[in-house]
Amino acid sequence: MKKMRRSAIKAANKELERIDVFFNTYANMSSGLIDPEGIERLCSDVEVDHTDVRILMLAWKMKAEKQGYFTLEEWRTGFKAIRVSNKYALKKALPELEKEVRRPTNFVDFYSYSFRYCLTEEKQKSIDIDSICELLNIVLRSQYQAQVDLFVQYLKTQNDYKVINMDQWMGFYRFCEEISFPDLSNYDPELAWPLILDNFVEWLREKQTQS
Amino acid sequence: MRHSFIEWDEGWNFIQRRMNKLNRVIEGLSETPFDAEDFMMLYTTIYNMCTQPPPHDYCQQLYDKYKETIEQHITLKRLPSLTEKHEEFMLQEFVKSWERHKVRVRRMSHCFFFLARHFIPSRSLTNLEEVGLNCFRELNLRARVAAFSLIDREREGERIDRGLLKNVMGIIVEIGTEKMDAYKEDIEAHLLKSSGEYYSRKALSWIAEESYMDYMVKAELCLRRERNIVSHYLHSSSEKKLVEKVEHELFEPLANAFKQKVSLEVKALVQQAKDDASSNQDFNGAYGMQEHVLVRNLLELHTKYLAFFSDCLIKNYIFHRALRDSFDLFWNGPVAGSLGAELLAAFCDTLLKNDGNEKLSDEAAEDTLEKVAKLVSYMSSKDLFIEFYKKRLIPRLLFDRSSNLEREKSFVTNLKQKLGGTFLTSRIDKMVEDMTWTQDNKTSFLEYLHSNPNVNPGLDFTVTVLTTGLWPSYKPFNLNLPAEMKTCVEAFEGFYETKTKCRKLNWINSLGTCYINSNFESKTIELVVSSCQAALLLLFSDADRLSYSEIFTQLNLDHDDLVQTLYSLSYGKYKILLKEPNTKNISPNDSFEFNSKFTGRMKRIKIPHLPLYETKEVIKEVEKDRRYAIDAAITRIMKKQKVLDLQQLFVECVEKLGHIFKPDIKTLKQRIENLIDRDYLERDKENHNIFKYLV
Numbered sequence: 001m002k003k004m005r006r007s008a009i010k011a012a013n014k015e016l017e018r019i020d021v022f023f024n025t026y027a028n029m030s031s032g033l034i035d036p037e038g039i040e041r042l043c044s045d046v047e048v049d050h051t052d053v054r055i056l057m058l059a060w061k062m063k064a065e066k067q068g069y070f071t072l073e074e075w076r077t078g079f080k081a082i083r084v085s086n087k088y089a090l091k092k093a094l095p096e097l098e099k100e101v102r103r104p105t106n107f108v109d110f111y112s113y114s115f116r117y118c119l120t121e122e123k124q125k126s127i128d129i130d131s132i133c134e135l136l137n138i139v140l141r142s143q144y145q146a147q148v149d150l151f152v153q154y155l156k157t158q159n160d161y162k163v164i165n166m167d168q169w170m171g172f173y174r175f176c177e178e179i180s181f182p183d184l185s186n187y188d189p190e191l192a193w194p195l196i197l198d199n200f201v202e203w204l205r206e207k208q209t210q211s
Numbered sequence: 212m213r214h215s216f217i218e219w220d221e222g223w224n225f226i227q228r229r230m231n232k233l234n235r236v237i238e239g240l241s242e243t244p245f246d247a248e249d250f251m252m253l254y255t256t257i258y259n260m261c262t263q264p265p266p267h268d269y270c271q272q273l274y275d276k277y278k279e280t281i282e283q284h285i286t287l288k289r290l291p292s293l294t295e296k297h298e299e300f301m302l303q304e305f306v307k308s309w310e311r312h313k314v315r316v317r318r319m320s321h322c323f324f325f326l327a328r329h330f331i332p333s334r335s336l337t338n339l340e341e342v343g344l345n346c347f348r349e350l351n352l353r354a355r356v357a358a359f360s361l362i363d364r365e366r367e368g369e370r371i372d373r374g375l376l377k378n379v380m381g382i383i384v385e386i387g388t389e390k391m392d393a394y395k396e397d398i399e400a401h402l403l404k405s406s407g408e409y410y411s412r413k414a415l416s417w418i419a420e421e422s423y424m425d426y427m428v429k430a431e432l433c434l435r436r437e438r439n440i441v442s443h444y445l446h447s448s449s450e451k452k453l454v455e456k457v458e459h460e461l462f463e464p465l466a467n468a469f470k471q472k473v474s475l476e477v478k479a480l481v482q483q484a485k486d487d488a489s490s491n492q493d494f495n496g497a498y499g500m501q502e503h504v505l506v507r508n509l510l511e512l513h514t515k516y517l518a519f520f521s522d523c524l525i526k527n528y529i530f531h532r533a534l535r536d537s538f539d540l541f542w543n544g545p546v547a548g549s550l551g552a553e554l555l556a557a558f559c560d561t562l563l564k565n566d567g568n569e570k571l572s573d574e575a576a577e578d579t580l581e582k583v584a585k586l587v588s589y590m591s592s593k594d595l596f597i598e599f600y601k602k603r604l605i606p607r608l609l610f611d612r613s614s615n616l617e618r619e620k621s622f623v624t625n626l627k628q629k630l631g632g633t634f635l636t637s638r639i640d641k642m643v644e645d646m647t648w649t650q651d652n653k654t655s656f657l658e659y660l661h662s663n664p665n666v667n668p669g670l671d672f673t674v675t676v677l678t679t680g681l682w683p684s685y686k687p688f689n690l691n692l693p694a695e696m697k698t699c700v701e702a703f704e705g706f707y708e709t710k711t712k713c714r715k716l717n718w719i720n721s722l723g724t725c726y727i728n729s730n731f732e733s734k735t736i737e738l739v740v741s742s743c744q745a746a747l748l749l750l751f752s753d754a755d756r757l758s759y760s761e762i763f764t765q766l767n768l769d770h771d772d773l774v775q776t777l778y779s780l781s782y783g784k785y786k787i788l789l790k791e792p793n794t795k796n797i798s799p800n801d802s803f804e805f806n807s808k809f810t811g812r813m814k815r816i817k818i819p820h821l822p823l824y825e826t827k828e829v830i831k832e833v834e835k836d837r838r839y840a841i842d843a844a845i846t847r848i849m850k851k852q853k854v855l856d857l858q859q860l861f862v863e864c865v866e867k868l869g870h871i872f873k874p875d876i877k878t879l880k881q882r883i884e885n886l887i888d889r890d891y892l893e894r895d896k897e898n899h900n901i902f903k904y905l906v
Contacts, residue, residue, distance in 0.1 A: 125888060126888075165884075165887075165888055167884060167887050167888075167894055168884075174899060190857075190858070190876075191899075191900050192856070192857035192880065192883075192894075192899060192900045192901075192902070193899075194880075194884060195877065195880045195881050195884060198877070198880070
């Protein structure tokens, strides 16, 4: 028994070591962090684009705080959880990770995380329209293509909003989840939908009557 | 041992026989009384049947059968005997039945008393007496039909047996539990409904046939009668509900008809004014004769219908709302209410200005302004009116254009009363107060000059002291005052020091007005100009011709301001200065000469400066103020309530802000989102319609 436990601990330690080694292959030696350049290398090693949603999912798994950077601590958290310690294993694990994130219970968390992840400045609370559109395309388009495409189109034509905040961001997800589309039959403007969605719906209805 | 058990059939048959006897006795059909022995036999049998060991204990069956027996008696005996009678007779039968029913239930519950010892309490069942009395509810439907038909007959003027109805209602109250559910469900709810229908039919025919006046008289009578009905035979808790229902049914259609009528009149007046305005098809805030006539006509209309209410004894909010809504067409504008507010403020200006086109006696002006104040109190965008009013008040006060300070004061006081609260009026109130201070101190300043001849500049002049913060922030022109004006300033500063302590005067030269006698070749004309214009003109009393740079160094004005001032004197209607060369723009190389050949028909000439205001700017200002007001209202409400959904929050906001303006839901949502951004509120994670206050 003792032996077994000891060997288990040993194996775990070894695993940790391997994760650290894996980290060091991408880390910037002077800062001790993986910086955007390191991430770029990681992406090419596992053959995904750095704007691929799976990289964002990986960041979510690591609970990474700062966009474009991974700390050793975050790296350990993430890779211990998905039991990966080298690039081949990572490449194999990515589809599984995506499946996990797409589970509804995880997805809301991931969705709100992806917004927070884009807040790069201190006290920044909102994100400009262009970045939001990009983020929507990465995060939500595969699930709600029609809604995302139209919303992006709307965001780019309107003039009332220059930035989007967390409340509006989450509101749009709820909109995709709850509102029957494209007929919008259960959209009730009397409810406290963020105003931007009221305007979006108005814009949609106008568009529909025109065509 | 087996034989000592009482089987169900056997026991129940026995009980039933005895009960039949009891029934006959109560109905007065039996010769032999239901005596102690009968009672004992019955009680003992029930006792035995309840205390036998299972499966022979029959508590539940007996409890059920007890109820069933009473129910059967009601449906088989009582109901038919009611059905064969009508109206009063039925109700009399109802009352009689109830008396017997009470006796029957009381005696039966005695016989079954053993159930109440253990069985009922242990199962928390309804007690025997209540079960029994409740069965009588079965008959309420019949009683209701008869009672309502009596009530309708009374409404049509017949005399009915009120005592009987009172008894019936009393019984129905008694049948139910303490919450009077039987009365509320079986009578009240239906009564409200049928009364509503009755009066809505009445309203329909009266609207078609009667004049408003007769309608109101009839409606008042109906209301009084309904109150009577309640006091004579209904339960007192119904009064408020019934009266409200009847009021609603009677007044709502009238109010609608009324609103339609007044709206049409308003519409006709607006249309007429539009037709009269030959040049512009739509009103744009410019104030001309047709606008003036329109406002005056609308005021008369409003006053007429207000008086109509008081004559008809009605202070009913339904009508006030109808009157308010019927003026909607007038209020409308780029922002809800802005056009009416602007025109009304302009109308006030004509009454309060010294050169307004209305020359009214004090009394007539007072009277008209009173009407205005009343109309304003009916507006939903009072803040807009006040803002436009202020914009016109300022030049009246500052440029001495107000005809009468007392009239200004009394109108502001009147507004303050009508609008309830000082929130909107406090600024204009204090502005007028500043003027009062100036006026009050005029004589003491003259006395001061008289007793200090060394500082007396020998010019006629007054100074208006404005409180900082109340007035718009004016540009304090950088201006070298001419010596004459400088002595005036110093004299006043000396005087002001004797009046107050630790207060500094900032001189706003841009607002000054000077009267200058200018000797032109043909005649002397009094020029009314601003301080800057005056200072510039005074330079020419020593020199006939001055270059731009000379003027610039002597006056020490900013380039832009100087150009503007020169422009006002050398272009436009009154060319007091001649520019060399005579081109369209003023450049630093130009020189100017006093136009001694200038002449005109008038003895006094006003040289215009400041524009009045921009409508769009005013609306923008008001919208900004509204945002602050909504933010403050939301935080105050949420601080108290902590958690509210959007609709509740909206209702509370409307309640809080209604006396200033009516917030719309879109703006409210926008402000909520802004407050979320600023971490005052958060959206509930589960229910996104609910907001929470963050401390």
